[in-house]
Amino acid sequence: MTRCRATPFSATTSPHSFWRALAAALGTALVLASTPATAQVPSGMGSVRNFPDAALRGELTVNSTADATLNGNAIRMAPGMRLFSPQNTLVMAHTVLGQRFKVNYVIEPSTGLLISAWILTKAEASQPRKASDSVGRNFRVDSDTTPR
Numbered sequence: 001m002t003r004c005r006a007t008p009f010s011a012t013t014s015p016h017s018f019w020r021a022l023a024a025a026l027g028t029a030l031v032l033a034s035t036p037a038t039a040q041v042p043s044g045m046g047s048v049r050n051f052p053d054a055a056l057r058g059e060l061t062v063n064s065t066a067d068a069t070l071n072g073n074a075i076r077m078a079p080g081m082r083l084f085s086p087q088n089t090l091v092m093a094h095t096v097l098g099q100r101f102k103v104n105y106v107i108e109p110s111t112g113l114l115i116s117a118w119i120l121t122k123a124e125a126s127q128p129r130k131a132s133d134s135v136g137r138n139f140r141v142d143s144d145t146t147p148r
Contacts, residue, residue, distance in 0.1 A: 049088055051118060055104040057129040060117055065093045068114060070105065078113035086121045104129065 061069040062083070068075055083091045102125045105117040 049118065049124070051104045051129075052106055052116075055106050055116075055118070055129070057102070057104055057125075059100055060103045060105065061098065061100045062093050062096050064097065070114065075107075075114050076112075078108055078111070078115045081114055082116045084116070084118045086119055086124075088118075091119070 058071045062077075063069060063074075066077055068077055077093070081093070083093055083096070085091050101117075101119045103117040103119055104124075106115050107113070108115040
């Protein structure tokens with residue numbers, strides 16, 4: 001019975017391919033080692049974002065991947081909740097646990113779950129927007145002092 005001897009290189013591969021693969025693996029390891037372990041949310045890069053008309057303004061603190069505090073009140077996050085950075089990229093909720101952000105947000109009307117939130121830059125936060133604690137109504141009463 002003839003047995004094959006195990007060699008690191010077969011007759012069809014060159015020894016140079018081993019060194020190329022090793023160099024690629026080391027390069028990848030260096031790139032991954034240089035990335036931070038926790039996500040940091042950098043400031044905006046000057047792009048203008050358009051928020052939905054239904055978006056409200058508030059303070060958001062992510063407590064867990066399913067729970068958050070919005071304007072001091074506990075709220076559940078929808079399973080598909082999207083949190084956007086100032087650059088409009090997705091932020092994973094587990095990377096910003098315990099951090100407080102000024103956000104525009106949308107609540108899903110039928111379930112009352114937080115479905116989307118956009119972390120605001122200082123410029124976006126300075127622009128006026130309806131907050132969740134403001135009173136919105138479609139009628140007038142005699143005690144209203146400002147004409148509509």
